[in-house]
Amino acid sequence: MTTNNGGLPRKSDVAVVGGGTAGLALATKLKRLGVGSVIVLERENDAGGIPRHCGHYPFGIREYGRLLKGPDYARRNVEAAVDAGVDIKTEVTVTALHPDGRLSLTTPAGKAELQAERVVLCTGAREASRPQRFIGGDRPLGVLSTGALQSMTYLQGMRPFRRPVIIGSELVSFSAIDTCRHLGIRPVAMIEENDRILARRLVQPYLMMRGVALFTKVKNLRILGRRQVEAIEFIDAAGKQQSIEADGAIISGRFRPEAALLHLSHLEVDPGSGGPMIDQFGQCSDPSYYSAGNLLRPAETSGWCWQEGIETAKWIAEDLSRGQPAVVPSVRVQLVDRAIGFSVPQRLSISDRTGGMQKMQIGLNVPVKGYLEAISGGQSISNTWLNSRPVRRVQIRLAPIVQNCSKSPVELSIQRNK
Amino acid sequence: MEVKKKLVALGRADVAIIGAGVVGCALARRLTLDGASVIVLEKAADVLDGASKGNSAILHTGFDAPSGSLEQDCIAQGYKEYLETCETLGLPVLRSGALVLAWSQEQLDELPKLIEKAHKNGVTDVSALTKSQILKREPYLSNNVVGGFEVPGEFLIDPWASAHAYLLQAMANGAVLYRDTEVVAGQYDGQQWRLETNAGSVCAAQIINCAGLYGDIVEQRLIGECPFTVTPRKGQFVVFDKSAAALASSIILPVPTKTTKGIVVCRTIFGNLLVGPTAENQESRTDSSTISDMLAHLREKGIEMIPNLEECEVTAAYAGLRPATEFQDYQIRRIEGKNYTCVGGIRSTGLSAALGIARHVAGLIAPDEFSFQAIEDPIIPAPDRLSNYHPRDWEEPDNGGIVCHCELVTRREIEQVLNGPLPPSTLQGLKRRTRVCMGRCQGFYCTGELVKLTAGRFNLPMGLGHDDQ
Numbered sequence: 041m042t043t044n045n046g047g048l049p050r051k052s053d054v055a056v057v058g059g060g061t062a063g064l065a066l067a068t069k070l071k072r073l074g075v076g077s078v079i080v081l082e083r084e085n086d087a088g089g090i091p092r093h094c095g096h097y098p099f100g101i102r103e104y105g106r107l108l109k110g111p112d113y114a115r116r117n118v119e120a121a122v123d124a125g126v127d128i129k130t131e132v133t134v135t136a137l138h139p140d141g142r143l144s145l146t147t148p149a150g151k152a153e154l155q156a157e158r159v160v161l162c163t164g165a166r167e168a169s170r171p172q173r174f175i176g177g178d179r180p181l182g183v184l185s186t187g188a189l190q191s192m193t194y195l196q197g198m199r200p201f202r203r204p205v206i207i208g209s210e211l212v213s214f215s216a217i218d219t220c221r222h223l224g225i226r227p228v229a230m231i232e233e234n235d236r237i238l239a240r241r242l243v244q245p246y247l248m249m250r251g252v253a254l255f256t257k258v259k260n261l262r263i264l265g266r267r268q269v270e271a272i273e274f275i276d277a278a279g280k281q282q283s284i285e286a287d288g289a290i291i292s293g294r295f296r297p298e299a300a301l302l303h304l305s306h307l308e309v310d311p312g313s314g315g316p317m318i319d320q321f322g323q324c325s326d327p328s329y330y331s332a333g334n335l336l337r338p339a340e341t342s343g344w345c346w347q348e349g350i351e352t353a354k355w356i357a358e359d360l361s362r363g364q365p366a367v368v369p370s371v372r373v374q375l376v377d378r379a380i381g382f383s384v385p386q387r388l389s390i391s392d393r394t395g396g397m398q399k400m401q402i403g404l405n406v407p408v409k410g411y412l413e414a415i416s417g418g419q420s421i422s423n424t425w426l427n428s429r430p431v432r433r434v435q436i437r438l439a440p441i442v443q444n445c446s447k448s449p450v451e452l453s454i455q456r457n458k
Numbered sequence: 459m460e461v462k463k464k465l466v467a468l469g470r471a472d473v474a475i476i477g478a479g480v481v482g483c484a485l486a487r488r489l490t491l492d493g494a495s496v497i498v499l500e501k502a503a504d505v506l507d508g509a510s511k512g513n514s515a516i517l518h519t520g521f522d523a524p525s526g527s528l529e530q531d532c533i534a535q536g537y538k539e540y541l542e543t544c545e546t547l548g549l550p551v552l553r554s555g556a557l558v559l560a561w562s563q564e565q566l567d568e569l570p571k572l573i574e575k576a577h578k579n580g581v582t583d584v585s586a587l588t589k590s591q592i593l594k595r596e597p598y599l600s601n602n603v604v605g606g607f608e609v610p611g612e613f614l615i616d617p618w619a620s621a622h623a624y625l626l627q628a629m630a631n632g633a634v635l636y637r638d639t640e641v642v643a644g645q646y647d648g649q650q651w652r653l654e655t656n657a658g659s660v661c662a663a664q665i666i667n668c669a670g671l672y673g674d675i676v677e678q679r680l681i682g683e684c685p686f687t688v689t690p691r692k693g694q695f696v697v698f699d700k701s702a703a704a705l706a707s708s709i710i711l712p713v714p715t716k717t718t719k720g721i722v723v724c725r726t727i728f729g730n731l732l733v734g735p736t737a738e739n740q741e742s743r744t745d746s747s748t749i750s751d752m753l754a755h756l757r758e759k760g761i762e763m764i765p766n767l768e769e770c771e772v773t774a775a776y777a778g779l780r781p782a783t784e785f786q787d788y789q790i791r792r793i794e795g796k797n798y799t800c801v802g803g804i805r806s807t808g809l810s811a812a813l814g815i816a817r818h819v820a821g822l823i824a825p826d827e828f829s830f831q832a833i834e835d836p837i838i839p840a841p842d843r844l845s846n847y848h849p850r851d852w853e854e855p856d857n858g859g860i861v862c863h864c865e866l867v868t869r870r871e872i873e874q875v876l877n878g879p880l881p882p883s884t885l886q887g888l889k890r891r892t893r894v895c896m897g898r899c900q901g902f903y904c905t906g907e908l909v910k911l912t913a914g915r916f917n918l919p920m921g922l923g924h925d926d927q
């Protein structure tokens with residue numbers, strides 16, 4: 041431990057872990073609501089989170105009523121926080137979470153500690169890596185996530201390849217095409233393992249416009265090359281072996297919460313969302329801990345995470361005004377249908393506390409057409425028509441579920457033939 | 459020291475070592491400490507780029523090695539010397555112990571023979587365990603395990619830091635390393651060897667072939683023929699994220715077969731958990747690519763043994779190539795009258811045996827113990843300190859801040875390696891020395907910063923400026 045605690049205070053009313061969109065919005069709101077000391081702990085040299093690297097639109101519509109590029113947007117979020125009196129500390133990595141709001145930190149000066157009344161986890165999400173997707177082949181240079189590509193190009197002005205292939209077909213995969221275009225990089229193909237692109241179909245013509253070939257329903261993806269990527273091999277939808285010459289691969293999408301801290305902590309983790317188990321107020325299994333932003337689930341737009349930060353700040357401020365954090369009884373949300381990958385929240389607190397999230401977020405594993413039904417204590421308490429697919433935003437109203445659930449778990453299932 | 463310019467006319471060295479895998483590195487250290495002048499020739503851009511690039515990183519006791527074989531002897535010696543010197547060299551050891559487990563009656567029947575062999579091999583602390591004893595020790599194991607035995611002395615080490623430390627100590631005490639230098643031919647004139655490389659020629663009284671996967675090819679180039687043929691045997695691995703490390707404290711070994719030690723589940727010294735390797739013979743000596751189906755299969759295998767792995771994330775996958783030959787035992791022999799020694803076929807235990815092999819070979823080439831004058835008080839260089847189970851740089855003051863967030867690699871660690879005596883010339887080499895990009899995000903967060911820190915350092919840069927061609 042450094043004697044001056046790495047230049048950090050030893051105590052704070054609220055400590056926010058992660059100074060991205062959600063963390064900054066939340067901290068700003070807490071100050072505006074009159075909370076005493078609010079500190080944001082950010083491991084990078086600058087706060088702002090992922091938008092700092094995204095030198096493209098669209099950011100800021102909901103928040104600032106205008107179209108901004110990522111870095112300008114991030115700067116505004118930081119300025120708003122500073123103006124509100126948030127204490128932003130950069131180059132501070134939180135290395136461990138302990139019960140009751142005690143944090144282990146490390147700074148360039150060495151180790152430090154901080155005790156907070158409430159801790160808010162806002163560490164965001166990142167794209168799944170190549171090994172996580174079991175993409176085989178060699179390990180040459182030139183294989184990057186979209187995030188890495190953007191930080192390399194926007195922050196460092198460097199170009200890792202000229203003719204890459206894009207693996208994945210989510211919105212962020214299309215954003216990768218844009219990033220490339222600005223650098224004179226020409227993606228040659230987009231490759232997706234599913235039978236259609238995961239982003240909305242209306243963006244598909246964009247591929248043709250940019251001369252990017254699309255291959256869906258591919259199997260046995262392999263990246264080949266001794267030093268730099270030389271080719272991408274796969275079996276196409278027709279069962280034919282394909283080999284595409286390329287000098288790079290962008291591994292895009294399939295976001296996963298950046299939950300390393302969580303997995304090594306005492307907090308309960310939801311394997312479905314990959315984030316913390318929370319209730320409708322964003323409160324974790326240890327009531328000193330809250331969470332907001334993309335750590336909750338993979339992955340939403342920045343505007344969404346910003347709003348989530350604001351909302352969660354209100355509940356935290358209200359909780360702080362009650363004094364010590366308290367454990368209240370709660371019921372679990374159980375997914376009895378394999379089509380449902382996750383729900384956020386995963387737990388509903390039963391108390392006199394009012395407010396909380398208005399909607400429950402659902403993640404689907406497969407395309408679904410049918411009614412999403414919630415049952416508690418043998419009673420059907422909510423029914424919502426769904427026609428959606430994986431990676432899409434799916435929400436159901438939470439109020440009827442919270443109001444009507446008995447003391448038994450809430451079971452979520454899909455009724456397909458109605 | 460390392461010499462970067464082309465080799466032209468060179469002074470005469472006592473010994474030239476061909477190949478800087480873990481075996482060549484250990485030999486360079488041994489012979490340098492024994493007082494020989496040593497030159498190391500490595501064809502790749504960096505050291506440890508062959509068989510030593512990817513392995514299970516287990517420090518074996520040799521409990522299951524063929525009794526009385528040279529391999530068994532070298533493992534036993536190597537194991538002993540590793541534990542004697544690791545503290546001096548600053549190398550970490552994770553004293554995990556191993557459990558050899560049977561998952562069927564058939565395997566259970568094999569155990570008594572294996573225990574007997576272990577005792578015969580001098581690994582006397584090996585003893586049988588019942589199913590309930592096993593499950594008590596490893597509560598996350600599948601209930602399908604039927605029995606097993608423990609090998610308390612099997613440990614986990616850092617496979618790269620140890621080889622680097624051997625070579626760094628050799629270099630600090632006078633050995634000279636040439637990278638990007640491939641031995642293509644050589645003549646022995648009755649007094650000394652003259653080796654031809656792509657970068658010039660080298661003269662040495664003795665030469666030692668430690669070319670691993672190319673051992674037979676190098677011998678053909680130098681001697682004209684080779685009594686063994688290398689058939690690379692690929693081993694693929696999947697690595698689970700750090701949260702999985704809590705699921706197995708011992709190294710979980712299967713009942714071995716003749717050709718392979720089988721699929722292992724064990725922690726790494728870096729705090730992860732790995733499952734592998736496979737054993738696939740192939741012709742290519744360079745193809746260490748992975749196959750998605752096989753990676754998925756390994757994950758399944760892991761889950762079969764430890765069901766909770768189902769919920770853990772995979773963070774990495776890699777493959778290594780074993781320099782296997784048609785012979786079971788190591789192919790170590792000296793050709794009398796030619797001052798040539800072959801150290802070949804160091805198949806699947808070379809990391810553990812390296813220091814033992816080095817002693818054995820030193821004995822072969824300098825049987826007279828006065829032929830070299832051992833160095834007094836050799837210099838001990840600073841090792842890479844990357845163990846998750848020992849203090850790390852990020853915990854210390856003035857570390858320059860963290861660059862790689864998943865593996866908590868500091869700016870100071872990266873700069874020290876880049877400016878050190880054995881700087882990496884590739885991103886892979888930087889990964890092995892510091893662990894950057896080896897964690898769960900695989901470069902999502904730190905790539906930008908690394909591009910900046912490594913600019914001008916690598917043979918093949920991570921990125922090009924917008925105007926570069």
Ligand SMILES: Cc1cc2nc3c(=O)[nH]c(=O)nc-3n(C[C@H](O)[C@H](O)[C@H](O)COP(=O)(O)OP(=O)(O)OC[C@H]3O[C@@H](n4cnc5c(N)ncnc54)[C@H](O)[C@@H]3O)c2cc1C
Binds near residue numbers: 089163333339
């Ligand atoms: C390539 C790409 C393009 C995108 N494009 C758009 C777009 O055009 N429009 C849009 O609306 N959204 C876009 N997004 C999504 C947007 O970036 C996210 O919605 C938003 O950043 C989420 O905010 P967050 O606060 O949850 O997480 P982040 O912004 O990821 O912030 C998390 C912060 O936590 C910090 N942190 C993590 N762990 C620790 C720790 N242990 N200690 C200290 N600090 C820590 C991180 O350094 C980071 O700053 C894009 C995302 C990507 C990857």
Ligand SMILES: Cc1cc2nc3c(=O)[nH]c(=O)nc-3n(C[C@H](O)[C@H](O)[C@H](O)COP(=O)(O)OP(=O)(O)OC[C@H]3O[C@@H](n4cnc5c(N)ncnc54)[C@H](O)[C@@H]3O)c2cc1C
Binds near residue numbers: 511517641781
């Ligand atoms: C999957 C797998 C798992 C393993 N697990 C373990 C384990 O848990 N414990 C253990 O003890 N061992 C293990 N091993 C074994 C161990 O990794 C090897 O025995 C060891 O790495 C062999 O080292 P080497 O120095 O002989 O060969 P290499 O590492 O191949 O070194 C040979 C070097 O020579 C160079 N070279 C080749 N030709 C020339 C030339 N003409 N001129 C100059 N240089 C040349 C090459 O570039 C290379 O760097 C494992 C191996 C594998 C593949």
